[in-house]
Amino acid sequence: MVRALRWIVFAxxxxxxNFPIIVTLITSxxxxxxxxxxxxxxxxxxxxxxxxxxxxxxxxxxxxxxLLNSTVAALIGTGLAIVxxxxxxxxxxxxxxxxxxxxxxxxNLRAVPLxxxxxxxxxxxxxxxxxxxRIGLGLILTIVNAxxxxxxxxxxxxxxxxxxxxxxxxDGASSLQVMMMIVRPVIRPALVTTFIFGFxxxxxxxxxxxxxxxSRAVPMTVGASFFFAASGGGVKWGTASxxxxxxxxxxALLGLVMYRQISxxxxxxxxxx
Amino acid sequence: MNHLPDxxxxxxxxxxxxxxxxxxTRAEGRMYLTPLVGFLLLFLGFPAIVNLIYSVSTVxxxxxxxxxxxxxxNYVAVLNDREFWSSAWFSxxxxxxxxxxxxxIGLFLAIFLAPLLSKRxxxxxxxxxxxxxxxxxxxxxxxLVLHEFAGPxxxxxxxxxxxxxxxxxxxxxxxxxxxxxxxxxxxFAFLLFYMAYSAIPLDVREASSLDGASPFxxxxxxxxxxxxxxxxxAFFIRFIDGFRVFDNVYALTGxxxxxxxxxxxxxxxQAFFKEGAIGKAVAASVVLFxxxxxxxxxxxxxxxxxxx
Numbered sequence: 001m002v003r004a005l006r007w008i009v010f011a012x013x014x015x016x017x018n019f020p021i022i023v024t025l026i027t028s029x030x031x032x033x034x035x036x037x038x039x040x041x042x043x044x045x046x047x048x049x050x051x052x053x054x055x056x057x058x059x060x061x062x063x064x065x066x067l068l069n070s071t072v073a074a075l076i077g078t079g080l081a082i083v084x085x086x087x088x089x090x091x092x093x094x095x096x097x098x099x100x101x102x103x104x105x106x107x108n109l110r111a112v113p114l115x116x117x118x119x120x121x122x123x124x125x126x127x128x129x130x131x132x133x134r135i136g137l138g139l140i141l142t143i144v145n146a147x148x149x150x151x152x153x154x155x156x157x158x159x160x161x162x163x164x165x166x167x168x169x170x171d172g173a174s175s176l177q178v179m180m181m182i183v184r185p186v187i188r189p190a191l192v193t194t195f196i197f198g199f200x201x202x203x204x205x206x207x208x209x210x211x212x213x214x215s216r217a218v219p220m221t222v223g224a225s226f227f228f229a230a231s232g233g234g235v236k237w238g239t240a241s242x243x244x245x246x247x248x249x250x251x252a253l254l255g256l257v258m259y260r261q262i263s264x265x266x267x268x269x270x271x272x273x
Numbered sequence: 274m275n276h277l278p279d280x281x282x283x284x285x286x287x288x289x290x291x292x293x294x295x296x297x298t299r300a301e302g303r304m305y306l307t308p309l310v311g312f313l314l315l316f317l318g319f320p321a322i323v324n325l326i327y328s329v330s331t332v333x334x335x336x337x338x339x340x341x342x343x344x345x346x347n348y349v350a351v352l353n354d355r356e357f358w359s360s361a362w363f364s365x366x367x368x369x370x371x372x373x374x375x376x377x378i379g380l381f382l383a384i385f386l387a388p389l390l391s392k393r394x395x396x397x398x399x400x401x402x403x404x405x406x407x408x409x410x411x412x413x414x415x416x417l418v419l420h421e422f423a424g425p426x427x428x429x430x431x432x433x434x435x436x437x438x439x440x441x442x443x444x445x446x447x448x449x450x451x452x453x454x455x456x457x458x459x460x461f462a463f464l465l466f467y468m469a470y471s472a473i474p475l476d477v478r479e480a481s482s483l484d485g486a487s488p489f490x491x492x493x494x495x496x497x498x499x500x501x502x503x504x505x506x507a508f509f510i511r512f513i514d515g516f517r518v519f520d521n522v523y524a525l526t527g528x529x530x531x532x533x534x535x536x537x538x539x540x541x542x543q544a545f546f547k548e549g550a551i552g553k554a555v556a557a558s559v560v561l562f563x564x565x566x567x568x569x570x571x572x573x574x575x576x577x578x579x580x581x
Contacts, residue, residue, distance in 0.1 A: 010389060013382055014400060017402075017456050017457070018402055020411055020414035021414065023414065023417060023418045024414045083308075087306075088308070088309040091303075091305035095295065095298070095301070102309070104573070108573070109313075111568075111572075115538045115542065115558070115561075116321075116559075116561055117321065118545075119327075119551070120319070120320030120323035120555075124319065124320065124323070142312070143313070143316050146313070166296065175297045179305075200405055204406070204409075206408065221407045221520075224409075228413060235416075237417055237423045244410055244413060247407075247410060251407070252405045252406060255402065256402065256405070259397055263397065263401065266461070
């Protein structure tokens with residue numbers, strides 16, 4: 001009895017929380033004609049026409065460009081965040097450096113509304129010629145990702161037995177060698193998790209994409225809204241839905257495959273923050 | 274030198290060696306921190322200083338590089354701006370309401386569904402899916418969901434009740450946005466609570482159940498007190514995220530609905546990009562920075578007290 005009730009609550013929760021995704025998926029599979037007569041949750045004649053249109057007619061809005069921009073910027077924003085955070089995390093976990101100032105400040109950064117820095121960054125980017133470039137967007141995404149990367153990596157390195165470092169040290173390894181050749185392979189799973197989680201976060205970022213790009217480096221989250229700009233006959237809901245599904249797919253797939261690791265890193269960030 | 278394990282002290286010789294050479298010396302530690310710190314100083318420290326200078330200057334897009342110091346006029350303008358206060362009020366209400374709703378629903382789901390999820394962990398995946406989709410994208414999706422002709426929600430409401438409210442007009446937009454935000458981020462609170470709940474040792478619950486405690490009493494007197502730190506942290510994280518909301522509100526309503534959905538972040542964005550009022554936007558940024566600093570300071574002291 002209670003068991004059945006749990007299943008019902010589970011089903012309602014899943015449906016309610018994923019409702020926009022479900023509706024968008026259904027809409028993306030309806031034909032133009034069906035859309036105008038049937039806004040309901042069933043499809044009488046499923047079709048892939050909307051996806052075909054989005055993927056082939058790219059003269060006005062080129063979805064490939066948005067996908068590529070998001071991919072490149074997210075890769076920069078995640079890779080660079082890890083490259084910067086890993087040595088820092090090693091120093092924090094294995095010495096006194098950074099424990100009192102750097103770690104708390106970076107952790108709190110996660111909770112600071114980044115719009116505070118947006119306007120000077122916009123001006124700075126104008127001077128540096130980084131406006132509307134993938135590199136510029138990637139550098140900002142590094143800032144977005146750095147706090148959680150640092151927390152996850154400090155936790156992971158702290159869990160590695162110090163004896164491992166010491167044994168290598170006795171054999172004459174420098175701390176740089178210990179870091180790169182002993183610690184790095186051991187915490188590989190944490191590095192992968194950080195990467196996946198950072199990639200999802202970066203892909204889903206919107207504010208800086210909106211402010212710092214205009215045409216060449218527009219990411220998917222911003223590009224998707226272009227398809228809502230009414231073009232004569234109002235929004236074409238079928239193609240707009242297909243675009244949203246394609247744009248949401250990469251992070252959703254990564255998340256579904258890695259949900260276990262991600263739930264771990266989310267709580268890690270929260271407990272320390 | 275902090276890392277001397279007990280085993281080391283048994284071997285006098287090695288111990289001497291260890292005291293001579295820490296795993297990572299102070300200088301090395303600083304060196305490893307430098308890239309991250311340098312990057313943050315360049316991308317956040319420098320903008321913070323620019324913020325402070327520009328907030329007490331007269332500056333336009335034409336005189337961007339030569340701001341003229343002019344005292345606190347920008348701050349006065351911001352603090353006298355009714356729009357600023359209404360957006361601050363929006364953010365505050367939005368943050369508190371969504372954080373409360375997310376934590377309450379998340380807590381219920383975590384405890385009620387725990388028996389189901391502990392046996393089938395894969396059920397977590399569909400519950401976590403909303404967290405993987407960009408909030409801006411979810412905002413766009415709700416444009417479809419709530420659209421009066423193309424959206425299924427108004428369609429079914431008309432079908433069943435003969436009427437459907439205008440979800441995004443001036444009277445309903447705030448409530449709609451609270452529901453949208455809550456539905457997307459309840460999984461986050463749920464996840465934290467479920468982890469905390471699963472970490473409570475089973476024998477604690479079994480012992481109190483043997484003593485005759487009802488399931489409700491166990492939750493009230495055993496589980497909730499043990500989960501209290503997580504509850505506080507989850508509420509604060511969700512409050513901060515709700516307070517600074519931008520993506521889904523901007524994507525769903527712009528700041529439309531007669532300006533009734535302007536959050537503080539959107540206020541700053543519009544002051545800069547739409548009005549070109551750089552001084553005002555920057556002064557509002559500094560005010561927001563101070564506000565979040567105070568909140569974070571309080572939170573850190575709370576966390577510090579708990580550790581002791």
